[in-house]
Amino acid sequence: MTHALPHAAAPAPFAEELSTRFREAMASYPSGVTVVTTTDDQGAWRGFTATSFCSLSVDPPLVLVCLARTAQCHTAFAKADSWVVQVVPHRRADLATRFATRGVDKFGGGDFTVTAAGHPVFEEAAAVMECESYVRYDVADHTILVGRVRDVRVREVAPAVYFRRGFHALPD
Numbered sequence: 001m002t003h004a005l006p007h008a009a010a011p012a013p014f015a016e017e018l019s020t021r022f023r024e025a026m027a028s029y030p031s032g033v034t035v036v037t038t039t040d041d042q043g044a045w046r047g048f049t050a051t052s053f054c055s056l057s058v059d060p061p062l063v064l065v066c067l068a069r070t071a072q073c074h075t076a077f078a079k080a081d082s083w084v085v086q087v088v089p090h091r092r093a094d095l096a097t098r099f100a101t102r103g104v105d106k107f108g109g110g111d112f113t114v115t116a117a118g119h120p121v122f123e124e125a126a127a128v129m130e131c132e133s134y135v136r137y138d139v140a141d142h143t144i145l146v147g148r149v150r151d152v153r154v155r156e157v158a159p160a161v162y163f164r165r166g167f168h169a170l171p172d
């Protein structure tokens with residue numbers, strides 16, 4: 001489903017410059033870091049790193065995350081009935097790097113166990129949210145995945161913060 005307003009394309013040089021400045025602006029916006037996981041229809045574990053995660057509503061408890069349609073895991077998430085969000089702790093920022101790298105063995109290393117729904121879960125996460133797929137919207141080159149939170153676990157560990165293309169810790 002797409003809800004796009006009519007818009008005019010910007011002339012090419014301006015669009016390029018705007019795109020660069022847009023990226024700079026977004027790089028200066030600090031955000032938490034998540035790894036989102038699910039299982040594809042062959043039973044294989046799938047996942048990606050996402051900073052586009054945010055809460056959408058409290059009643060019902062909804063969250064959203066945006067996934068590029070070019071991602072190899074896109075088909076799995078486009079079909080998944082449920083998925084899991086894990087907030088990456090700062091001391092495990094390596095996990096965020098791994099899940100942002102196409103083609104690597106993302107689940108190697110024994111960091112993951114399995115949820116009741118059969119999805120991989122990183123229990124050392126600062127927070128785990130098990131979500132049921134609520135609705136999906138295709139917008140431009142991304143799909144917005146909206147999930148209804150069905151279970152939550154929180155741990156007192158410092159989360160990673162992504163800022164100016166690097167991972168940071170919050171000061172104590």
Ligand SMILES: Cc1cc2nc3c(=O)[nH]c(=O)nc-3n(C[C@H](O)[C@H](O)[C@H](O)COP(=O)(O)O)c2cc1C
Nearest residue numbers: 048049050051052066067068071072073100101102
């Ligand atoms: C810090 C960080 C945040 C990212 N956030 C997103 C995001 O919100 N949505 C997205 O589609 N890709 C995001 N990416 C890129 C994906 O994690 C990466 O392209 C991933 O490999 C896609 O999955 P694939 O290996 O199945 O193609 C991010 C990468 C990094 C390093």
